[in-house]
Amino acid sequence: MRRSLATPSTLLLPAAAFFAAFFLLPLVRLFLVGGSGRGGFGAYASIVTERGHFLALIATLALSAGTTLLTLLVSGVAGVFLQRNTFAGRGLLVAVLTLPLAFPGVVVGFMVIVLAGRQGVIGDVSAALTGERIVFAYSMAGLLMGYVYFSIPRTILTVMATAEKLDRRLEEAAYSLGARPWQVLRDVVIPGLKPALLSAGAICFATAMGAFGTAFTLATRINVLAMVIYTEFTLQANMAVAAALSFVLGAVTWLVLAAARTAAGGTVAAAG
Amino acid sequence: MFVAQLAFTLSVCAFLIVPVVLSMLAGLTENYLVGLRSGLTLRWLGAVWAGYRDTIFLSIAIALACLGCTLALGVPAAYGLAKCRPRLARVLEELLVMPVAVPGLATALALIITYGGYGRFRTSWTFILVGHVLFTLPFMVRSVLAVLLAIDLNTLEEGAASLGASFWQRFLHVVLPNCRAGVLAGALMVVTLSIGEFNMTWLLHTPLTKTLPVGLADAYASLRLEIASAYTLLFFVIIVPLLLAMQRLSRPRSAARHRKAE
Amino acid sequence: MTRIPDLAKPVAIALTRCGKTFADGTRALEPLDLAIDAGETIVVLGPSGCGKTTTLRIIAGLETPDAGGAVLFDGQDVTPLPIEKRNIGMVFQSYALFPNMNVANNVGYGLKVRRHAKPEIASRVAEMLALMRIETLAERHIDQLSGGQRQRVALARALAVRPRALLLDEPLTALDARLRDALRLEIDQLLRRLGITAIYVTHDQAEAMALGDRIVVMEHGRVAQVGRPRDIYHRPATRFVAEFVGTMNRLKGRVSGGAFVSAGGAIPWPGAPPQAREVAFRPEDARVADGPGHLNGTIAAAFFLGDRTRLFVDVGEERPLIVEASARSAFRHGQAIGLEVDARGLMAL
Numbered sequence: 001m002r003r004s005l006a007t008p009s010t011l012l013l014p015a016a017a018f019f020a021a022f023f024l025l026p027l028v029r030l031f032l033v034g035g036s037g038r039g040g041f042g043a044y045a046s047i048v049t050e051r052g053h054f055l056a057l058i059a060t061l062a063l064s065a066g067t068t069l070l071t072l073l074v075s076g077v078a079g080v081f082l083q084r085n086t087f088a089g090r091g092l093l094v095a096v097l098t099l100p101l102a103f104p105g106v107v108v109g110f111m112v113i114v115l116a117g118r119q120g121v122i123g124d125v126s127a128a129l130t131g132e133r134i135v136f137a138y139s140m141a142g143l144l145m146g147y148v149y150f151s152i153p154r155t156i157l158t159v160m161a162t163a164e165k166l167d168r169r170l171e172e173a174a175y176s177l178g179a180r181p182w183q184v185l186r187d188v189v190i191p192g193l194k195p196a197l198l199s200a201g202a203i204c205f206a207t208a209m210g211a212f213g214t215a216f217t218l219a220t221r222i223n224v225l226a227m228v229i230y231t232e233f234t235l236q237a238n239m240a241v242a243a244a245l246s247f248v249l250g251a252v253t254w255l256v257l258a259a260a261r262t263a264a265g266g267t268v269a270a271a272g
Numbered sequence: 273m274f275v276a277q278l279a280f281t282l283s284v285c286a287f288l289i290v291p292v293v294l295s296m297l298a299g300l301t302e303n304y305l306v307g308l309r310s311g312l313t314l315r316w317l318g319a320v321w322a323g324y325r326d327t328i329f330l331s332i333a334i335a336l337a338c339l340g341c342t343l344a345l346g347v348p349a350a351y352g353l354a355k356c357r358p359r360l361a362r363v364l365e366e367l368l369v370m371p372v373a374v375p376g377l378a379t380a381l382a383l384i385i386t387y388g389g390y391g392r393f394r395t396s397w398t399f400i401l402v403g404h405v406l407f408t409l410p411f412m413v414r415s416v417l418a419v420l421l422a423i424d425l426n427t428l429e430e431g432a433a434s435l436g437a438s439f440w441q442r443f444l445h446v447v448l449p450n451c452r453a454g455v456l457a458g459a460l461m462v463v464t465l466s467i468g469e470f471n472m473t474w475l476l477h478t479p480l481t482k483t484l485p486v487g488l489a490d491a492y493a494s495l496r497l498e499i500a501s502a503y504t505l506l507f508f509v510i511i512v513p514l515l516l517a518m519q520r521l522s523r524p525r526s527a528a529r530h531r532k533a534e
Numbered sequence: 535m536t537r538i539p540d541l542a543k544p545v546a547i548a549l550t551r552c553g554k555t556f557a558d559g560t561r562a563l564e565p566l567d568l569a570i571d572a573g574e575t576i577v578v579l580g581p582s583g584c585g586k587t588t589t590l591r592i593i594a595g596l597e598t599p600d601a602g603g604a605v606l607f608d609g610q611d612v613t614p615l616p617i618e619k620r621n622i623g624m625v626f627q628s629y630a631l632f633p634n635m636n637v638a639n640n641v642g643y644g645l646k647v648r649r650h651a652k653p654e655i656a657s658r659v660a661e662m663l664a665l666m667r668i669e670t671l672a673e674r675h676i677d678q679l680s681g682g683q684r685q686r687v688a689l690a691r692a693l694a695v696r697p698r699a700l701l702l703d704e705p706l707t708a709l710d711a712r713l714r715d716a717l718r719l720e721i722d723q724l725l726r727r728l729g730i731t732a733i734y735v736t737h738d739q740a741e742a743m744a745l746g747d748r749i750v751v752m753e754h755g756r757v758a759q760v761g762r763p764r765d766i767y768h769r770p771a772t773r774f775v776a777e778f779v780g781t782m783n784r785l786k787g788r789v790s791g792g793a794f795v796s797a798g799g800a801i802p803w804p805g806a807p808p809q810a811r812e813v814a815f816r817p818e819d820a821r822v823a824d825g826p827g828h829l830n831g832t833i834a835a836a837f838f839l840g841d842r843t844r845l846f847v848d849v850g851e852e853r854p855l856i857v858e859a860s861a862r863s864a865f866r867h868g869q870a871i872g873l874e875v876d877a878r879g880l881m882a883l
Binding site for chain 2: 007008009010011012014015016018019022023025026027029030033074077078081082085093095096097098099100101102103104105106107109110111112113114115119121149152153181206209210211212213216217219226229230233239242243246247249250253254257258261
């Protein structure tokens with residue numbers, strides 16, 4: 001169509017200018033500052049060379065991977081079930097499952113404390129049942145529980161949306177050929193859900209990698225990368241290291257999401 | 273099979289909702305250690321309100337300002353993207369989504385490194401606003417863009433142009449009215465995300481520019497469990513209606529989509 | 535009878551050397567020339583991808599022709615003018631009705647944009663709705679309308695602004711067959727009453743023949759033939775036109791002794807061009823003979839269509855010949871049959 005006064009470029013200009021000034025430029029500076037410390041651009045390798053950082057990287061990777069697997073499992077089962085069955089109260093269940101979508105990590109951390117902290121409910125229950133008070137809020141298990149908590153709402157929507165589009169006739173064809181339910185699940189349903197699981201899993205992984213609030217509240221002995229960056233910045237005033245690490249973290253999460261988008265096709269939503 | 277799946281789903285729901293209920297209850301009990309037997313009270317809520325009223329107002333003000341900015345920047349951007357060639361539009365969307373993909377910590381650090389030197393900017397609430405806008409803009413853009421693409425914007429515009437409408441007439445009479453649903457959904461999303469944003473805000477804030485989640489983190493670290501819980505309760509009271517409204521909005525839209533599909 | 539609304543004087547449209555290459559390199563249109571008389575209904579006919587919609591969009595002003603091409607309205611060069619300024623009415627394939635307005639506001643939109651006074655808009659809208667016989671739909675919303683109703687609203691909207699010409703982009707394609715037939719008649723009557731210059735794009739040759747004063751047959755971005763429906767049908771200029779418009783039977787053979795001799799038999803043909811190696815003829819120029827005829831073969835398939843029977847006859851050619859016969863006779867698969875062909879209908883290819 002013929003271009004008139006306000007072409008796409010003028011329409012996009014304000015947003016583009018804002019973005020360039022407040023995101024692109026700062027990111028470039030972040031990268032440069034990352035290389036401005038004592039180690040020069042070698043600071044970018046510190047994530048693997050320095051023991052503390054490397055341990056944090058491993059811990060973060062393990063935590064993110066664990067979260068992703070657990071969340072996909074839970075969301076997969078619950079999501080497909082809710083999508084395919086209608087019964088009284090279904091809407092309510094869906095609402096409940098997607099409600100924590102915008103809860104900040106700090107609040108989730110707080111709830112983990114309420115559940116599993118020193119005065120937590122789980123501790124009460126376990127004390128009543130076994131005499132021993134179970135407290136795991138400040139360990140890896142607590143972190144994991146928190147991460148899974150805020151990941152479920154994000155992934156379940158994607159799973160449900162894809163489950164809706166699954167062609168039931170493919171399953172019917174499989175049944176007509178004699179396949180049993182678990183075979184249909186393995187050979188038709190899960191492959192059909194694969195794009196959703198991939199993209200939801202990638203969001204889950206990337207969000208967990210960059211999550212900060214939950215770890216901050218739980219103030220665990222376990223250091224995730226985000227906490228390392230934070231302490232380097234605030235307590236050590238070690239700008240260069242903090243900058244380098246955060247740039248690496250940012251690049252990794254962005255790459256994971258970009259890969260998932262190209263694999264799944266179309267844009268994929270990630271909320272921090 | 274059905275019963276097993278239902279039981280599983282119910283337990284997942286319980287996992288998600290029970291802590292919320294417990295946290296809210298804790299904010300209303302006289303003494304958490306004693307439990308419900310100590311009675312219900314509103315005094316913790318009162319204490320929170322007295323101490324954090326300004327913080328809450330600031331959070332709401334920033335959320336509304338964020339909404340204004342995303343409308344001003346995002347609606348034209350969505351319109352521009354709808355008119356772009358699909359491949360170019362996707363590339364631009366990728367770029368726009370970066371602040372969401374990159375951890376809030378990194379974005380905040382980058383902002384501090386670049387603009388931290390400008391004292392007045394650094395200590396004003398607009399510094400936080402910038403971070404929020406970066407983070408929420410893609411949601412507004414995507415929401416409006418989705419609606420614009422669904423209505424075959426280009427053909428409608430050609431139709432209006434064939435009747436003699438100029439660019440502005442097309443924008444006012446055809447484009448804007450038809451993306452109302454997208455703007456509304458986007459607006460809710462932006463406000464909700466802004467109120468709940470923590471990762472960036474924790475680094476960007478100063479003692480004079482605290483937002484609700486920042487106040488929460490303070491409370492969790494230093495105050496009685498009851499006050500922290502009451503503060504959390506207040507947060508839920510603000511954010512849950514917004515989340516419910518978002519859910520309500522997304523449901524009739526899918527019904528409308530089914531109608532259009534046929 | 536509704537008063538014929540006053541329209542602007544119909545315009546004569548000319549395209550000179552208009553070609554179109556798109557940004558990604560596709561060559562949609564080779565430079566073509568076209569002259570359309572004022573008040574004429576031209577149908578641009580062709581398969582998808584032939585360039586017919588591109589031609590229409592160039593006339594409308596939605597696409598610019600490549601350098602060297604020009605669009606003239608009554609001799610005036612309108613090529614630099616965008617569509618908003620050309621004062622034409624356009625009906626899109628998907629109708630492009632505005633979902634945020636009801637029917638009356640849709641129809642009145644062109645007038646609103648030209649800043650006419652409200653009462654004037656209201657009376658004109660009423661007039662157009664009456665013309666298209668959709669007065670009762672005035673307050674309805676677009677998604678409450680059926681396909682045929684949307685079509686009428688789209689026409690009413692396009693005509694409300696008194697356009698100089700009416701451009702229609704496959705307006706009936708989205709409708710089912712019966713509705714299409716009914717609406718085709720209405721559109722034909724409408725265009726005749728209005729006397730407006732109309733350019734109608736379609737891939738349906740039956741539509742083209744019914745509606746067009748002249749037909750432009752296009753193929754691969756070029757004009758294959760321009761002419762009146764009868765000329766196109768009876769004297770196709772190229773093989774493509776012959777086969778695209780109507781059905782064609784083909785025979786291979788040679789001319790010998792005043793007849794065309796093929797595998798299935800010999801057709802007497804005085805005045806046959808001596809070098810003809812292949813001929814074509816329409817089903818209606820052949821009929822079933824009592825007993826043996828010019829061509830002889832066996833019935834490959836017989837379809838009873840209610841008012842007639844369509845026969846596919848195998849005479850030793852690549853594809854069976856198509857002939858129509860009375861519905862009253864019964865035909866069996868494999869039955870031997872003779873055909874008589876009217877030589878006046880033979881075309882050498």
